[in-house]
Amino acid sequence: xxxxxxxxxxxxxxxxxxxxxxxxFRTGNGEETKVIPVANDDEGKKVVKxxxxxxxxxxxxxxxxxxxxSTKNTIKITGKAQKNSLIVVQSPVxxxxxxxxxxxxxxxxxxxxxxxxISISVYSDSSTPQEVILTIYFVET
Amino acid sequence: xxxxxxxxxxxxxxxxxxxxxxxxxxxTDVPEPTVTKPEPTEDLDDEVDKLKEKxxxxxxxxxxxEDRVTSGVVSKVADSSLTLxxxxxxxxxxxxxxxxxxxxxxxxxxxxxxxxxxxDYIFVIGPEINGVITANAVYKDQKYMVISGKITKVNQSxxxxxxxSLDKTAYTLDIQTQTTQRMLNIKSLAIEAIGFSxxxxxxxxxxxxxxxxxxxxxxxxxxxxxxxxxxxxxxx
Numbered sequence: 001x002x003x004x005x006x007x008x009x010x011x012x013x014x015x016x017x018x019x020x021x022x023x024x025f026r027t028g029n030g031e032e033t034k035v036i037p038v039a040n041d042d043e044g045k046k047v048v049k050x051x052x053x054x055x056x057x058x059x060x061x062x063x064x065x066x067x068x069x070s071t072k073n074t075i076k077i078t079g080k081a082q083k084n085s086l087i088v089v090q091s092p093v094x095x096x097x098x099x100x101x102x103x104x105x106x107x108x109x110x111x112x113x114x115x116x117x118i119s120i121s122v123y124s125d126s127s128t129p130q131e132v133i134l135t136i137y138f139v140e141t
Numbered sequence: 142x143x144x145x146x147x148x149x150x151x152x153x154x155x156x157x158x159x160x161x162x163x164x165x166x167x168x169t170d171v172p173e174p175t176v177t178k179p180e181p182t183e184d185l186d187d188e189v190d191k192l193k194e195k196x197x198x199x200x201x202x203x204x205x206x207e208d209r210v211t212s213g214v215v216s217k218v219a220d221s222s223l224t225l226x227x228x229x230x231x232x233x234x235x236x237x238x239x240x241x242x243x244x245x246x247x248x249x250x251x252x253x254x255x256x257x258x259x260x261d262y263i264f265v266i267g268p269e270i271n272g273v274i275t276a277n278a279v280y281k282d283q284k285y286m287v288i289s290g291k292i293t294k295v296n297q298s299x300x301x302x303x304x305x306s307l308d309k310t311a312y313t314l315d316i317q318t319q320t321t322q323r324m325l326n327i328k329s330l331a332i333e334a335i336g337f338s339x340x341x342x343x344x345x346x347x348x349x350x351x352x353x354x355x356x357x358x359x360x361x362x363x364x365x366x367x368x369x370x371x372x373x374x375x376x377x
Contacts, residue, residue: 067209090349092287092366095332113244113248114283115280121347126375129307131289133287137264139249
């Protein structure tokens with residue numbers, strides 16, 4: 001092995017180690033992320049996932065539960081979402097849009113007689129919302 | 142609950158013995174009628190106890206089973222059952238106890254069992270007992286879908302738009318004169334009425350459509366109501 005070959009090998013190792021160290025330390029300072037679904041899996045439909053910051057509050061509907069029967073013509077929807085998110089609530093009878101001041105939100109939403117499919121979409125840091133779909137049945141007993 | 146109360150009342154009337162009364166006569170040669178009170182036997186007591194236990198057990202079982210809602214497209218209609226959907230969920234129906242309704246706009250009217258046919262979309266309210274869903278009430282209704290996504294194309298020629306939903310399904314929506322079109326004002330966050338000309342590619346859209354149970358794979362619908370969230374909201 002000639003002297004030039006040895007030098008080339010040594011320089012190559014040093015360069016590789018240097019690049020590796022740079023990538024390692026650079027990645028260590030990067031933002032941690034998590035993968036979340038943006039559409040709930042309703043009756044076998046596809047669920048699309050997206051990457052969001054790890055500390056982002058995910059959309060969570062605390063009430064009502066899905067597929068309940070209501071005897072009133074309005075339902076109180078409460079949930080959790082990232083602060084300052086835009087929330088769109090839509091059903092065949094009404095549409096509401098509001099911004100959350102805190103990590104919890106609440107709204108009284110009208111129901112029509114029969115089945116009500118209600119979509120709750122939250123836009124936090126991107127134009128792709130997280131969405132939960134509830135089905136509430138309004139029948140007067 | 143009503144069935145149980147009726148059953149308990151029937152049980153009491155069967156098993157309680159009433160005394161027989163008769164009038165005493167003046168002293169004559171006519172023999173006096175005797176008043177007899179039947180003495181309860183041990184066997185009868187046992188039977189009453191067993192029956193009370195069964196009734197209590199049934200009441201307890203029924204109270205644990207809250208009413209469930211099951212919905213789907215009718216695939217089979219039989220005298221004492223309905224079958225729903227691809228999963229063939231069987232719903233037990235009763236001639237006298239199950240009631241039938243149809244949702245028509247903002248009203249609900251009572252209908253008959255014969256008015257429920259194959260391919261109707263229904264939802265059923267009733268308890269699940271031992272794995273069988275028993276229908277207390279059957280409602281015939283219209284199924285709606287709410288789709289969220291982005292506009293990918295606006296067709297001025299036929300007043301339709303193409304969108305891609307969150308689950309990456311492509312839909313074509315026809316904008317009719319009766320379609321309720323709204324857009325978010327990005328400054329005030331108020332919802333304002335708009336026309337077809339305001340629809341543009343790249344904007345987020347939330348739309349409600351009627352689902353046709355006879356065409357489950359359809360991807361072209363008339364838009365019932367839609368809300369646009371302009372792309373400018375996300376870049377301000």
